Amino acid sequence: MVSNPDTQQSIDRDYFLCCLSDLEDLQTIELTIADRQLFAIRQDNQLFAYWNSCPHMGVPLNWRPERFLDLDRTFLQCSSHGALFQIHDGECVAGPCVSDHLTVISLKAEGDHYFISANQPLPAPLINLRAAAMRDLD
Numbered sequence: 001m002v003s004n005p006d007t008q009q010s011i012d013r014d015y016f017l018c019c020l021s022d023l024e025d026l027q028t029i030e031l032t033i034a035d036r037q038l039f040a041i042r043q044d045n046q047l048f049a050y051w052n053s054c055p056h057m058g059v060p061l062n063w064r065p066e067r068f069l070d071l072d073r074t075f076l077q078c079s080s081h082g083a084l085f086q087i088h089d090g091e092c093v094a095g096p097c098v099s100d101h102l103t104v105i106s107l108k109a110e111g112d113h114y115f116i117s118a119n120q121p122l123p124a125p126l127i128n129l130r131a132a133a134m135r136d137l138d
């Protein structure tokens with residue numbers, strides 16, 4: 001059965017993400033499930049995954065594919081207003097949403113293969129600010 005992404009509430013099955021060995025340290029990978037974007041980043045032989053939605057305004061963090069880090073490659077950074085998030089837990093440590101968190105995605109590993117686990121809630125669809133602004137002009 002094919003799910004309708006507009007009404008789907010949770011992840012319907014496990015989704016293969018990547019092999020940890022495919023990524024270098026601090027390399028990110030993106031994936032879309034039910035029209036929601038997520039990303040994962042490798043740090044110190046661990047993989048951390050988050051929905052690609054800034055808690056400040058609900059927009060994607062990155063403006064270029066697979067580019068999520070600040071210039072020092074220490075924090076995840078939102079390209080809209082510069083919020084900085086810790087890689088290991090998604091907590092915002094600087095910017096307009098300090099102490100808010102990126103939404104963590106549960107992963108499961110089978111050896112080197114990592115999967116997005118089924119049965120976790122899907123976030124609200126991303127806000128398309130450009131489309132909203134165009135609607136406001138109508």
Ligand code: FES
Pocket residue numbers: 054055056057058059078079080081082083095096097
């Ligand atoms: S939308 Fe991310 S810091 Fe404002």
